[in-house]
Structure formats: C-alpha cells, structure tokens
Amino acid sequence: MLVVKNLTKSFSSASGEVQALKNVNMTVETGEFASIIGKSGSGKSTLLSMLGALDVPTSGSIEVDGVDIAKLSASQQTAYRAKKIGFVFQYYNLIPNLTAIENVILALEFGGMPAKLRKARAEQLLSDVGLEPDEQLRNPSRLSGGQQQRVSIARALANKPAIILADEPTGNLDSETGKKIFDLLHQLSRSQNTTILAVTHDMDIAGKTDRTFKLTDGKITA
Amino acid sequence: MNVVSRGIKNALRSPLRSGAIVLMLAISIGLILSMLVARSSVNAKIEEVKATAGTNITISPAGVMGFSGGGDALTSEQLATIVSTAHISSTIATLSDQLGAADTNLTASLELGSFGARQQRFDSSSATSTTNTNTEAETARPARPAPTPRTTVTGTTDQNSVSTDGNKLNITSGESINATSSDLVALVGTDLATKNNLVAGSTFTAYEKNITVKGIFKTDNKFQDSGIIMPLATVQTLTDQAGAVNSITATVDSSDNVTSTVAALKTALGTKADITSQVEQAATSVSSLESISSLALAGVIGATIAGSVIVLLSMVMVVRERRHEIGVIKAIGSTNAKVIAQFVTEALTLTIIGSIVGLTMGILVSGPMTNSLVSNQNSSSSTTTATRGGMSGGPSAMFRGGMNQISANFIQVTSSLTPEVFIAAVGITLLIAIIGSAIPAWSIARIRPAEVLRTE
Numbered sequence: 159m160l161v162v163k164n165l166t167k168s169f170s171s172a173s174g175e176v177q178a179l180k181n182v183n184m185t186v187e188t189g190e191f192a193s194i195i196g197k198s199g200s201g202k203s204t205l206l207s208m209l210g211a212l213d214v215p216t217s218g219s220i221e222v223d224g225v226d227i228a229k230l231s232a233s234q235q236t237a238y239r240a241k242k243i244g245f246v247f248q249y250y251n252l253i254p255n256l257t258a259i260e261n262v263i264l265a266l267e268f269g270g271m272p273a274k275l276r277k278a279r280a281e282q283l284l285s286d287v288g289l290e291p292d293e294q295l296r297n298p299s300r301l302s303g304g305q306q307q308r309v310s311i312a313r314a315l316a317n318k319p320a321i322i323l324a325d326e327p328t329g330n331l332d333s334e335t336g337k338k339i340f341d342l343l344h345q346l347s348r349s350q351n352t353t354i355l356a357v358t359h360d361m362d363i364a365g366k367t368d369r370t371f372k373l374t375d376g377k378i379t380a
Numbered sequence: 381m382n383v384v385s386r387g388i389k390n391a392l393r394s395p396l397r398s399g400a401i402v403l404m405l406a407i408s409i410g411l412i413l414s415m416l417v418a419r420s421s422v423n424a425k426i427e428e429v430k431a432t433a434g435t436n437i438t439i440s441p442a443g444v445m446g447f448s449g450g451g452d453a454l455t456s457e458q459l460a461t462i463v464s465t466a467h468i469s470s471t472i473a474t475l476s477d478q479l480g481a482a483d484t485n486l487t488a489s490l491e492l493g494s495f496g497a498r499q500q501r502f503d504s505s506s507a508t509s510t511t512n513t514n515t516e517a518e519t520a521r522p523a524r525p526a527p528t529p530r531t532t533v534t535g536t537t538d539q540n541s542v543s544t545d546g547n548k549l550n551i552t553s554g555e556s557i558n559a560t561s562s563d564l565v566a567l568v569g570t571d572l573a574t575k576n577n578l579v580a581g582s583t584f585t586a587y588e589k590n591i592t593v594k595g596i597f598k599t600d601n602k603f604q605d606s607g608i609i610m611p612l613a614t615v616q617t618l619t620d621q622a623g624a625v626n627s628i629t630a631t632v633d634s635s636d637n638v639t640s641t642v643a644a645l646k647t648a649l650g651t652k653a654d655i656t657s658q659v660e661q662a663a664t665s666v667s668s669l670e671s672i673s674s675l676a677l678a679g680v681i682g683a684t685i686a687g688s689v690i691v692l693l694s695m696v697m698v699v700r701e702r703r704h705e706i707g708v709i710k711a712i713g714s715t716n717a718k719v720i721a722q723f724v725t726e727a728l729t730l731t732i733i734g735s736i737v738g739l740t741m742g743i744l745v746s747g748p749m750t751n752s753l754v755s756n757q758n759s760s761s762s763t764t765t766a767t768r769g770g771m772s773g774g775p776s777a778m779f780r781g782g783m784n785q786i787s788a789n790f791i792q793v794t795s796s797l798t799p800e801v802f803i804a805a806v807g808i809t810l811l812i813a814i815i816g817s818a819i820p821a822w823s824i825a826r827i828r829p830a831e832v833l834r835t836e
Contacts, residue, residue: 203834212711212830233715240713247833251708255393256386267382268713313712 160186160209160321160353165218167204167376178204180376182218186369188320189351191344193364196373202357203325205373209355210243210323211235222320240268244314244352246343248326250306252298258284258309259294262316269317283312287342304335311342315350322347324356328363340366383718387725390698391733398730401694405734406741408687408812413742413805415679418750420801422673426666433662435635437468437642439628440654454653456623461648462630467637472538473625475615478530479608484586488529489575490606531572532607533586535615539567541629542609543599549609554580554595562613566591569605570598587618635659672753684808687734691816695727699820706824707832720821724813727820731813739805 165182168175178201186192196202207213209220211227219226227238245251252261262280271279284294287308298306307327314322324343328336340363347354356367364370372379392398439462443451453475463471479486534542539559543549549556549567557565568578573596578584582593591610599605616622630645632638638659645655699706706719 207830207833210711212828212833236710236713236715239711243713245711247708251704251711251833253705253709255389264386264709265712268718273382317713 159188159221159223160184160355161219161221162209163219163221165205165208165220166216167201167208167213168216178376179208179215182373182376182378184371184378186353186355188353189347190368191347191354192356192369192371193367194355194357194371194373195359195361195364200373201376202373204376206323206325206355206357209321210245211238240265240270241317242320244316244319244322246307246310246314246322246324246327246356248329250298250303250310250330252306252309252313254298257295257297258289258301258305258312261298261309262313265313265316271317279316280312283315284309286315287312302335303331304339307331307335307339308342311339311346315346315352318350319352321353321355324354326357326359328358328360336360336363383721384725387722388729390722391726391729397694398733401690401730402734402737404690405687405731405812406737408683408690409735409738409805409809410741410745411683411738412680412687412808413739413801414746414749415676415683416801416805416808417742417746418753419673419676419680420798421750422669422676422753426669426673429662429666429669430635430659433635433658435632435638435659437630437632437638437645437655437657439630439645439649440656441626442652442654452652453621453624453626454628458649458653459623459625459628462628462645465630465641465644465648467633467641468630469633470631472536472541472629473612474537474541474627474629475535475612475619475621475625476627477533477535477615477619479533479586480530481528484531484584486531486572486576486584486586488531488606489569489571490529490531490603492529532603533615534607534609535612536609537612539597539609542597542604542607550598551595552598554593557594557609557611559609559611560613561611562617563611564589564591564614565594565610567595567597567609568593569607570596571602571605572607589618632657639663675753680808684812687731687809687812688815691727691731691812692819694730695723695816695820696823698726699723699823703827704832706827707829710827711829711833716825719824720817723820723824724817727817728810728813731809731816735806735809738809739802742805 162182162184165179166177167179168177170176182201182205194202194205204213208215208228211230215228218228220228222238222242227235230238252258253264256264259277259280262283263276266276266279267273281291281294285291289305289308289312293301293305298309301309307330311322311327314324322343327343328339331339343354343356344366346352356363358364439454441451441454459471459473462468479488536542537559539556540547540549551567552570554567557563557567566584573579573593576584578593578596580593580595583590584593585591586608597605597609610618612625616624630641632641638657642655642657642660645653649655709719710716
C-alpha cells in the first residue's frame with residue numbers, strides 16, 4: 159500500500175522559492191490502478207519523482223508497505239528503485255544501443271537476478287507484452303513506438319515491483335496504440351497485483367482507472 | 381550482458397569517433413613506447429660506457445705528451461702527494477727514455493719508416509730553428525744527422541702497466557722482474573730480443589752498464605715489443621733523474637669518486653701536471669647520450685599527457701552526450717559504481733585497442749627512431765672527439781685503448797624492447813585510461829536522474 163502524507167516539495171529559482179507540491183495526501187491500495195491528472199506545471203511529474211525516490215521531498219512522508227522512502231539513504235533509494243519501482247516513460251527511454259531483450263536484462267541485472275536466469279525471464283516478459291522473438295532482438299530504433307513502450311513496460315515489470323509509475327505512457331502514441339498499451343497496463347495490474355500510478359492528460363484513460371487524483375497547483379483537489 | 385560487455389559495446393558504438401580516438405591514442409602510445417625504448421637503450425649504453433671507462437686517472441707533467449712537448453718531470457714529492465690523496469687505492473709510476481746507438485749495444489728493432497724519420501728530422505731542426513729563420517740561414521745550417529731508430533726504455537713500478545690490453549703482461553720466456561727494485565734487470569720485447577738474439581739470462585749494455593735480461597715479453601703491439609721494461613728506480617738512476625717520473629696512473633677506489641679525486645689532484649698539483657681520467661672523457665662522450673635520454677623522458681611525459689587528455693576529452697564528451705541515458709539507467713536502479721564501471725570499461729576498451737595498435741607501431745618504429753636520435757647526436761659529438769690529440773707510451777696506451785672502446789660503444793647503441801620497458805608502457809597506458817576516466821566518473825556521480833528526466 160502507498161500512503162503519502164503532507165508531502166511538500168519546494169524548488170529555489172531565480173524568481174524565488176517555488177512550491178511544486180503543497181501538503182499532498184493520498185493513499186493507493188495494493189493492486190490498484192490509479193491515475194493522476196492535471197494541467198502542465200501542476201506538479202504531476204514532481205509527485206511521480208518523489209514516489210519513485212528520484213527526488214527527496216522538502217517535508218512529509220511517502221510510505222510504501224510501511225517504509226518511509228523519504229528517509230532512505232541514497233544507496234537504499236537506489237535499491238528501492240531497482241526492486242520496488244518500475245518506471246514507464248512517455249518517450250520510453252530505452253537504451254538505444256541495446257536490443258529490446260538487453261534493455262530488459264539491464265533492469266534484471268540492477269534488481270540482482272542471477273545472470274543465468276535473466277535471459278529466460280526477459281524473453282518471458284517481452285512475450286507477455288506481445289513482442290515476437292525476432293522483435294526482441296531488435297534495437298529500439300527498429301521498433302515502432304507501441305513496441306518500444308511494450309519493451310519499456312516489460313523492463314518496468316522485470317523485478318516484480320510493488321509499484322509501477324507511468325508518466326504519460328500513452329502520450330506519444332496514436333489513440334489506438336495508446337488504448338492497447340493502457341489495456342496492457344490494466345491487465346498486468348490485475349494479473350500481477352501490481353499497483354500502478356499513471357500520469358495522464360487523457361480523461362478517457364483516467365476514467366477507466368480505479369481511482370483518479372486531480373492535481374492543481376501542487377494540491378490534490380479531487 | 382554485464383557492465384563490462386556493455387562498456388565494450390559502448391566503446392564501439394560510434395565506429396568513426398572510436399576510430400579517431402583509437403588512432404590518436406595509438407600515436408601517443410606508440411610514441412611512449414618508442415621513447416621508453418630509446419631511453420632504456422641509451423641509458424644502458426651510458427652505463428656500459430661508464431663501466432668501460434674504469435677508475436684510472438692519468439697524471440703527466442704539464443705540457444708533456446709521450447716524448448713530445450715540454451715541461452718538467454713529476455717529482456717524488458708530487459708522487460707522494462698523489463699517493464696520499466683520498467680514494468686513491470694504488471699508483472703506477474713510469475719514467476720513459478730512448479736509447480740511441482751511442483747509448484747501447486742493442487740494435488733497435490723498430491724500423492723508423494717515413495713517419496719516424498720525419499719525426500726525428502723535425503726534432504733535430506727544431507733545436508736550431510731559433511737562430512735560423514730565413515732561407516739564407518737555412519742553406520748555411522750544418523747538415524742534420526741521419527735519422528736512426530731508437531729503443532724505448534720504460535721504467536715502471538708495475539711491468540703489467542705496459543700490457544696494451546690492461547691484463548697481466550705476457551712473459552713468453554724467462555721470468556718477470558721486481559719492478560719496485562733497483563736491480564740492473566730488464567724485460568725485453570719479443571721483436572727486440574729476436575733482432576739482438578737475446579734470451580732470458582742474456583745481457584746487454586745500456587747507459588754504460590750491463591743489464592741482465594730476466595724475460596721476454598709479447599704484447600702484439602710492435603712499438604711495445606721493440607722496447608725494454610726495467611724497474612722505475614733503475615731507470616731513474618741510469619738516467620740521473622732521481623725521483624723523476626713522466627707518467628703516473630692512479631687507481632681510484634670507486635667510479636663514483638673519480639671526478640672528486642681528479643678535482644682534489646688538480647688542486648694539489650696545480651698547473652704542474654696534466655690530469656685526465658677516462659671517466660671524465662667518458663662523461664664528455666655520454667653527454668649527448670644523456671641529452672637523448674632526457675629528450676626521450678620528455679617525450680614519454682608529453683605523450684602520456686597527450687594520451688590522457690585525448691581519453692579525458694573523449695570521455696567527457698561521451699558523458700555529456702549520454703547524460704540522459706545515464707539518468708535513465710540510474711532511475712531504473714543502477715548504482716553510481718556500476719555506471720562509472722561501465723564508462724571506465726569503455727575508456728579502457730578504447731585505450732587497449734589504441735595500445736595494441738600503438739604498441740605495434742612503437743615496436744616497428746622504436747629501433748629506427750632510437751638510431752636516428754643517436755646518429756644525429758653522434759655526428760655532432762664525433763667532430764669534437766676527432767680534435768682530441770693522441771697519446772703514446774706506457775699507461776697512455778691502455779688509456780687510449782679504453783677510449784677507443786668507449787667510442788666504439790658510443791656508435792653501437794642498439795634499441796631493445798625489454799619486458800620491463802613493455803610493462804612500463806602498458807602501465808602508462810592504464811594510467812592514461814584511469815586519468816582519462818577520473819573526471820568523467822566524477823561527472824557521472826553528479827548526474828541526478830530527476831533533473832535529467834524533468835528536461836524531457
């Protein structure tokens with residue numbers, strides 16, 4: 159279970175201090191598919207960074223299964239990202255000179271899986287997200303946007319994370335492909351009991367999730 | 381695929397850029413190896429030349445060279461000063477003289493030849509030249525005596541010093557003499573003995589005294605084998621030069637002390653003696669080799685810096701270019717150490733490929749490069765050595781032989797790639813990779829994934 163309490167994040171800028179998140183409180187149950195909506199600059203990506211231990215909150219707490227990740231050391235945060243979190247990015251962020259399967263194996267390596275088990279696990283994951291064996295051996299530049307996002311999802315699922323954080327996962331895809339990707343995420347959250355928190359602009363997609371949080375000027379308003 | 385294989389794969393990610401980096405590194409590493417080989421070869425030759433030089437110091441009366449020149453013979457007081465000088469472990473004193481037909485019943489075995497005859501005519505004409513300076517006077521001058529061959533007598537405290545190869549004198553028959561005695565005894569050169577039918581036990585007349593032949597010696601040097609060796613004190617007495625010597629060879633306890641001992645002797649004897657050492661001569665000879673050694677060291681340092689800068693700038697560029705990728709890798713759970721290891725592997729891969737090409741190039745060019753450096757320096761220094769005068773007689777022959785050896789060694793510098801040099805080159809190569817990776821590694825550690833991903 160994910161519990162966020164009084165989360166605040168401030169940045170210093172040339173024009174003074176900017177509060178990106180203001181006393182955010184939210185709870186997401188294990189296995190729930192939640193969405194975060196809001197306008198640009200509302201703090202969605204900042205919130206996702208905090209939840210993914212990519213950044214440290216100014217105040218407040220983020221508890222994942224009872225552990226406050228805001229209080230972890232840098233090395234503990236790295237381990238947390240590797241084992242408990244899966245990221246799905248809008249622009250996929252695959253490593254360009256690695257094949258699809260190597261991108262997944264990379265995440266498995268960081269998660270600490272023994273080397274001899276990685277290949278089979280990566281093949282299975284890619285197969286689960288619908289990538290054919292020959293496509294698994296291609297570099298990202300030789301895959302379509304939808305296929306790249308599938309690889310990105312397989313990479314996010316690699317270490318059986320507690321939470322998948324998806325930042326506009328369909329934002330760079332056509333509507334049909336976007337729908338397929340959303341359905342895939344939805345199916346995975348159900349089959350693997352993984353908590354998914356997705357940032358989106360698409361109200362149709364948000365409407366299909368278990369819960370929607372609306373972020374306005376750094377505050378949860380709905 | 382692990383961190384090492386990813387690093388290797390990344391190194392070959394951009395063939396054109398990797399090729400350019402490898403080529404530049406190869407040139408640097410090839411230069412490093414060539415310079416290391418040149419330095420090693422030259423240093424070995426310097427040590428060899430210094431070792432050949434030995435620890436002997438030759439002291440002659442100022443202005444004297446063989447039987448030429450002027451000046452006064454060295455005295456027993458000066459000999460005592462030399463013997464008491466610090467670090468001198470032994471001395472050999474020599475007094476040479478020449479026996480004309482009127483001084484001995486021996487027939488000289490050395491043919492004068494045109495060179496010897498000319499020398500004697502010169503000596504004869506020089507004696508009267510101060511009063512005969514014009515053509516008329518020349519024609520009025522009395523006829524010069526016909527040149528006659530002479531026999532050289534060497535009085536010495538160590539008969540082995542006459543040996544031309546520095547070893548013990550080869551006595552072919554009879555026995556040696558006690559060179560520290562004042563007995564009327566002699567060792568006769570094999571040519572002179574044959575000419576005069578002398579054998580061990582024979583006697584001959586010199587300085588109006590009967591001298592007993594104790595033994596016959598052979599040196600394979602025609603000049604020496606036509607001469608006579610007698611105890612120093614005997615020659616001093618026979619020639620009425622009590623205590624006088626015209627050459628002293630002093631041996632110093634260590635090659636490290638030769639230079640300081642020469643300086644001490646020059647201070648003690650002042651302008652009355654000419655003092656030379658093989659070490660000093662060798663030092664002059666090796667000075668140009670030392671210049672090459674310094675030049676090679678500068679080359680090694682320069683090429684190492686150049687190689688490091690090439691790797692450094694390349695890796696800084698690569699890290700800047702892949703900043704986003706590093707942020708993503710960190711976001712999905714990579715530690716700083718793993719990312720740094722990947723980039724260090726990448727730098728090492730480029731450096732190793734550059735090393736293989738560079739070391740191959742270095743092996744091919746180090747020989748010609750070393751020889752080229754040495755021959756350029758040698759051609760300039762040989763002009764200097766050519767102007768040096770020669771010496772003749774007794775210990776000077778040994779000295780001259782040593783200098784010939786030094787000269788021969790000097791021009792025979794051969795480049796050699798020893799395992800030590802190769803290991804040093806590989807070590808420097810690794811140093812280049814480490815230095816080249818250090819700043820990029822620091823830069824990697826500072827990349828924050830949240831910042832990188834925010835800029836998407």
